Amino acid sequence: MKQLWLFNQINSDLQRVENELTKFVETDYPILQDSAVHLLAAGGKRLRPAFTLLAGKFYGSSSEKLMPVAMALELIHMSSLVHDDVVDASMTRRGRPTVKANWGNIVSVETGDYLLAKSLMLIAKIDHPEVSRILAEVSVEMCQGEIQQIKSSFDVEQNLKQYYYRIKRKTAMLISACCKLGALVSEAPRRQIWALGAYGHSLGMAFQIVDDVLDITAKPSEFGKPIGGDLRQGIMTLPMILALKSSPEPGKLKTLLGKVDKTEDEVAETIGLIKATGAIDDSMHLVDLYVKKAKKHLQDLPKVPTRKALEDLAEFIAVRKF
């Protein structure tokens, strides 16, 4: 699995998360195991466990203590990815066929349910009321974010408030929880738990905006999936909303954005119209603001090498091309 150099501090722990997850999703029913392991093998950045492990490192927490939390969070994340795939028009995630493409909707649903149920077993074992409460709340909010996305697909009248509502729930809250819980189970001081959670939240917002920008601007070979997926699925993202405000051809852009079943040419044309505005630059400017905000929260934390790793991670989020 591709490891970011930023994770040097926690490389062996991350590898252990990987190994433990693979063993943990073993079932007595091959099809479930196949699809779950297939998902794991697709790799992925394992960002979320990384945040948890790094947050715990501030306080010298043992791997034993952090492992179940990191695993539970990654299982929740994987579960949501699989369920999103049920209607995701994109046929590849991270360059491999999705569970959906291989075996159909219902297996996607059940695989997602299975991964979530396994996370519940870990959460029960962790037996920490606040951990359970935070994860339950995040799960509820993630559903609300996803539903809002479904409800507002191809709705070109969406505003920024709706966009922030959605990316907060789809992405930022879970990343915030990763940071917070790593600190929480390490019995960090409350103020620092809060600071790490706030760092994670700002970083999560930045992360999703970059994702949304890359979906328009990335090179497919680096991205691991075709670009323009949001356009095809009618997911209105920040660059699109901003472009509508400033495009010299707003009517044309609006029509294209709202069009279901766009042709490849129409996708390319829409991308061109968006790029012709300042929307991409403005989006990345907002990313910078969030990254600055994230780094500011880190000031409340002990000045140890781990803090530098988190600062570097924040910067990397902004400049990444995948």
Added chain:
Amino acid sequence: MKQLWLFNQINSDLQRVENELTKFVETDYPILQDSAVHLLAAGGKRLRPAFTLLAGKFYGSSSEKLMPVAMALELIHMSSLVHDDVVDASMTRRGRPTVKANWGNIVSVETGDYLLAKSLMLIAKIDHPEVSRILAEVSVEMCQGEIQQIKSSFDVEQNLKQYYYRIKRKTAMLISACCKLGALVSEAPRRQIWALGAYGHSLGMAFQIVDDVLDITAKPSEFGKPIGGDLRQGIMTLPMILALKSSPEPGKLKTLLGKVDKTEDEVAETIGLIKATGAIDDSMHLVDLYVKKAKKHLQDLPKVPTRKALEDLAEFIAVRKF
């Protein structure tokens, strides 16, 4: 909502579960609330909360203590129903259009996820490690049962062992958990918690077999949904497995059972072939054995009116027509 007279002891509590559930699934996103409330309004027997409440009544537990547990269990059940509907060919459940029929697969997936996430909030609030552990284990096993059902659809070579594996996980384990948890949070003696769990398990097995029989023999007007759904979906149930063993026309029956996209005539013909064997009677005989077993477990419990209610409930499961 239609209440069974058997629930007289707990009628007001059941009504309260209903009301609390409706309030609890309120969200800030109408589509989710609409679909969740739509599901609740479809009624349903509310058997699972009833088991929990009755089990708690043995020990004089307050409604306040039992309510979150009863609600969590019903939410888990509803979540699984909604996810099952993603590929359920049956267009009605309890006589109303399914969430799927109205709004599409993805809303079904997210509604199910939302209901499960809400149950997690309750479980976190209950903050009882054994409750969390039991519910997590049941959730994992329910997924395994559902996946096995998917994997083995239209597989006419299935045996009884596979059938029992499936109905244990799809139905019996959750009903067992309902009884067990009602007693557990009531701080019942361990032996009685076990006895109630064993009662629930045997009753759950009986309940599912009756469901499977009714799918073949019921009058649609009483059943609340078209009969023959299992046949159409290729779910091999006990009456079918038994009929294959004893039918004078095994080849014909096998072909029909294994046929995807059966015509209405073919469904009717298959039903006729099954009914022409002793399979229905044999299935009901097994139901009687399970009911007897369930009632036997009740002997370990205090001889109070609640015990009589549970005995009557066991008998009712066997004789019901819906």
